[in-house]
Amino acid sequence: MSSVEISDPHDPADGLAAVIALRRLADLLEAAQVDRALRAGWSWSEVAEALGVTRQAVHKKYAQRAIAAGIKTRRHGG
Amino acid sequence: MAERPVLNPREIVAQGRKEARALGSSRVEAEHLLLALAARPETSAGQLLTAAGLDHGAVREALDLEFERSLGAVGIWLHGFCLPEERLPVVGGLRLAQSAKLAFERAIKLRGARHDRGFDHLHLLFGIVSAEGGTVARALAVAGVDRGALAARAQALLDRAA
Numbered sequence: 001m002s003s004v005e006i007s008d009p010h011d012p013a014d015g016l017a018a019v020i021a022l023r024r025l026a027d028l029l030e031a032a033q034v035d036r037a038l039r040a041g042w043s044w045s046e047v048a049e050a051l052g053v054t055r056q057a058v059h060k061k062y063a064q065r066a067i068a069a070g071i072k073t074r075r076h077g078g
Numbered sequence: 079m080a081e082r083p084v085l086n087p088r089e090i091v092a093q094g095r096k097e098a099r100a101l102g103s104s105r106v107e108a109e110h111l112l113l114a115l116a117a118r119p120e121t122s123a124g125q126l127l128t129a130a131g132l133d134h135g136a137v138r139e140a141l142d143l144e145f146e147r148s149l150g151a152v153g154i155w156l157h158g159f160c161l162p163e164e165r166l167p168v169v170g171g172l173r174l175a176q177s178a179k180l181a182f183e184r185a186i187k188l189r190g191a192r193h194d195r196g197f198d199h200l201h202l203l204f205g206i207v208s209a210e211g212g213t214v215a216r217a218l219a220v221a222g223v224d225r226g227a228l229a230a231r232a233q234a235l236l237d238r239a240a
Contacts, residue, residue, distance in 0.1 A: 032161060
């Protein structure tokens with residue numbers, strides 16, 4: 001089962017913990033999917049556009065991490 | 079009597095960074111410090127955790143379960159969905175998150191109140207488990223571990239050592 005439904009938990013402790021868990025899930029997904037995209041030859045600009053952020057933002061966040069992962073990235077989009 | 083190495087905060091933070099990186103976190107949270115303590119079963123805090131059924135693997139399991147349950151509270155079920163193992167590694171000197179800073183603050187406060195000479199793993203364990211809310215408190219609840227009892231046990235062991 002992998003259904004996604006948004007419920008409204010009544011207990012704020014559960015709701016706030018869900019926020020933390022969702023942020024963590026999003027961070028992990030982003031690191032995994034940016035990894036995939038770059039390995040598939042996407043440029044920083046393309047990744048940035050897909051994420052709805054500036055190229056500078058995505059580059060600042062992931063350039064060092066991509067180098068650490070041994071990924072060669074393209075300088076320009078297209 | 080357990081061997082009582084004095085806590086080297088740098089060392090425990092370094093281990094906390096390793097734990098954070100392994101979990102893909104770019105900051106060191108209190109739960110990473112707890113894992114760091116559990117990774118040292120030869121210390122008094124490590125022994126206390128093991129005796130409470132919380133060796134390193136058990137802490138990881140409790141954290142995984144807390145993660146799944148917290149997502150479940152908003153209707154997201156990870157059943158059958160595995161996050162890709164391959165992801166960009168976390169690099170650089172990870173900073174301490176607020177939860178970790180507060181754990182250290184409570185540990186230092188306890189040491190001051192007790193007039194203990196050294197800074198022990200047990201002080202830090204107390205600082206970590208005495209947070210009322212947050213991921214560690216929730217993970218311990220999921221694991222069926224009584225936080226208050228853990229904190230009291232840490233203090234009792236400090237008493238014995240004093």
